[in-house]
Amino acid sequence: MPKESVPAAADTETRATSEHAPDLRLWLRTLACTNMIESHIRSRLRSEFDITLPRFDLMAQLERSPQGLKMGELSKRMMVTGGNVTGITDQLVAEGLVVREDSPKDRRAYIVKLTPEGRRSFRKMAEAHEEWVVELFGGMDEKQRGQLYELLAVLKSSASRATEKHRPR
Amino acid sequence: MPKESVPAAADTETRATSEHAPDLRLWLRTLACTNMIESHIRSRLRSEFDITLPRFDLMAQLERSPQGLKMGELSKRMMVTGGNVTGITDQLVAEGLVVREDSPKDRRAYIVKLTPEGRRSFRKMAEAHEEWVVELFGGMDEKQRGQLYELLAVLKSSASRATEKHRPR
DNA sequence: ATGGAAATATCGATGCCTAAAGTATCAAAA
DNA sequence: TTTTGATACTTTAGGCATCGATATTTCCAT
Numbered sequence: 170m171p172k173e174s175v176p177a178a179a180d181t182e183t184r185a186t187s188e189h190a191p192d193l194r195l196w197l198r199t200l201a202c203t204n205m206i207e208s209h210i211r212s213r214l215r216s217e218f219d220i221t222l223p224r225f226d227l228m229a230q231l232e233r234s235p236q237g238l239k240m241g242e243l244s245k246r247m248m249v250t251g252g253n254v255t256g257i258t259d260q261l262v263a264e265g266l267v268v269r270e271d272s273p274k275d276r277r278a279y280i281v282k283l284t285p286e287g288r289r290s291f292r293k294m295a296e297a298h299e300e301w302v303v304e305l306f307g308g309m310d311e312k313q314r315g316q317l318y319e320l321l322a323v324l325k326s327s328a329s330r331a332t333e334k335h336r337p338r
Numbered sequence: 339m340p341k342e343s344v345p346a347a348a349d350t351e352t353r354a355t356s357e358h359a360p361d362l363r364l365w366l367r368t369l370a371c372t373n374m375i376e377s378h379i380r381s382r383l384r385s386e387f388d389i390t391l392p393r394f395d396l397m398a399q400l401e402r403s404p405q406g407l408k409m410g411e412l413s414k415r416m417m418v419t420g421g422n423v424t425g426i427t428d429q430l431v432a433e434g435l436v437v438r439e440d441s442p443k444d445r446r447a448y449i450v451k452l453t454p455e456g457r458r459s460f461r462k463m464a465e466a467h468e469e470w471v472v473e474l475f476g477g478m479d480e481k482q483r484g485q486l487y488e489l490l491a492v493l494k495s496s497a498s499r500a501t502e503k504h505r506p507r
Numbered sequence: 508a509t510g511g512a513a514a515t516a517t518c519g520a521t522g523c524c525t526a527a528a529g530t531a532t533c534a535a536a537a
Numbered sequence: 538t539t540t541t542g543a544t545a546c547t548t549t550a551g552g553c554a555t556c557g558a559t560a561t562t563t564c565c566a567t
Contacts, residue, residue, distance in 0.1 A: 190468055190471070190472065191483070191487075192468075192471050192472045192475045192483070193468055193471050194487075195475060195483055195486065195487050195490075196375065196471045196474075198487060198490045198491070198494070199368075199371065199372055199375075199486075199490060200372060200376070201494060202368065202490050202493050202494050202497065203368055203369060203372040204417075205494065205497050205498070205501065206365065206368075206497050207369070209497070209500070209501045209504075213504070221552070221553080222553095223552085223553060223554090239515080239516095240515070240516060240517095241514080241515060241516075244516095249553090249554070249555090250554075250555060250556080251515080251516065251517085252516090252517070252518075252519095252554085252555075252556080252557095253553070253554055253555075254516090255516070255517060255518085256552085256553075256554090257552095257553080260552085272515095275514090275515080275562080275563075276561085276562060276563085277514070277515040277516065277561065277562045277563070278514090278516075278562095279515090279516075299359055299361075299362055301500075302359070302361050302362050302365045303359065303361045304500045304503075304504075305365070305496065305497045305500045305501075306361045306364060306365065306493065306496060306497075307496060307500065308492065308493075308495060308496025308497075308499055308500070309489075309493060309496055313489055313492055314360070314361070314364055316485065316489060317364065317368075317486075317489045317490075317493065318360075318363070318364050318367060320478075320482055320485060320486045320489065321364075321367045321368060321371050321486075322367070323477065323478050323482055324371050324475065324477075324478060324486065325367070325370060325371050325374065326477060327474065327475060327476060327477025327478055328371065328374050328375050328378070328474045328475075328477075329374070330477055331378070331470075331473045331474045331476065331477070332374065332378045332474075334473075335378075335382070335473075390522075390523080391523095392522090392523065392524090408545075408546095409545070409546060409547095410544080410545060410546080413546095418523090418524070418525090419524070419525055419526075420545080420546065420547080421524080421525075421526085421527095421546090421547070421548075421549090422523070422524055422525075423546090424547060424548085425522085425523075425524090426522095426523080429522085441545095444532075444533075444544090444545080445531080445532060445533085445545095446531065446532045446533070446544070446545040446546065447532090447544090447545055447546080448545085448546080508567095509565105509566100509567085510565100510566095510567090511564100511565090511566090511567105512563105512564085512565085512566100513562105513563080513564075513565095514561100514562080514563070514564090515560100515561080515562075515563095516559100516560090516561085516562105517558100517559080517560085517561105518557100518558080518559080518560100519556100519557090519558085519559105520555100520556085520557090520558105521554100521555085521556085522553105522554080522555080523552105523554080523555105524551100524552085524553085524554105525550100525551085525552085526549100526550090526551090527548100527549085527550090528547105528548080528549080528550105529546105529547080529548075529549095530545100530546085530547080530548095531544100531545085531546085531547100532543100532544080532545080532546100533542100533543085533544075533545095534541100534542090534543085535540100535541090535542090535543105536539100536540085536541080536542100537538095537539080537540075537541090
């Protein structure tokens, strides 16, 4: 039985048509780039390290905070809800990459830490991850990357302002 | 009991630290912009039209193909797997926005079409959606938007080449 | 002190997404 | 005609994400 063909790179830009406003085309192109890159990274994390992006992200937070983090702090830093962190942490604990320790100060809370194996494992993955990103952006020259970086800052504050205006009740 | 605080805009850029390679910071900023915009759009689709982005996207495909599309065609155009399209279509059928008709030519296949109500509903949503995007990019001037559009084309082909090199067996 | 509000984490329900396996149909070769 | 392989779709299992509810603990105003 034939394996399902996979959406390799999620080129959302194909949604654009000539009738679309220029801003819409710009947005769809932005989305297409992000999807392509993120999907490539997900797929290599999976094929080369057998890990998912959310788990990698959680470990990245812990690597930067060797003293460990409470579930709620992880949740804030990763910008995801608490219930989500519970599940991802469960998985990493089961894999022996992370431990939950009781907080000595607050019996409601846990302190999550990388295990030695988790730390070792993460460092290898992070190195590869950075190389992939360098490859993905490697077709842009230094000046282009700088320009893009600046323009995205403008976009970010533009979008911030717009979302601000439409206040989340 | 306090309601769970929500990850409003997923600012992945906060993951960046000074030790990160410039390319990594650029990537995280790209991701941050996309997440912020996409999350805003999702949230407004939900609050103003009570619909999800995937359902909106599926309807957008059908709007552009008034003769209807087979499930497999939807899957290809939306760049998602077939099983996914099955689920989303089920929902839209239940809401009366879409119909599955038997293909007269091929008894394996369905033709999915917007219902009149689906079409009416989609047009209203699409108009609002476009306005939101215009607002979100409104803080950039014409020249900046043009530059961004061009730079993203460079990035897209750069990323394409990189993913090409690392051939998905 | 103590009673209520806030904080910490978990759980259950729901939705989107993939990969893999299963069913039905089609088309063409043996 | 029968078989064979490809195609169209569904189903199942697993992961990630949200939301809302709940249990426990802590904090604070009285």
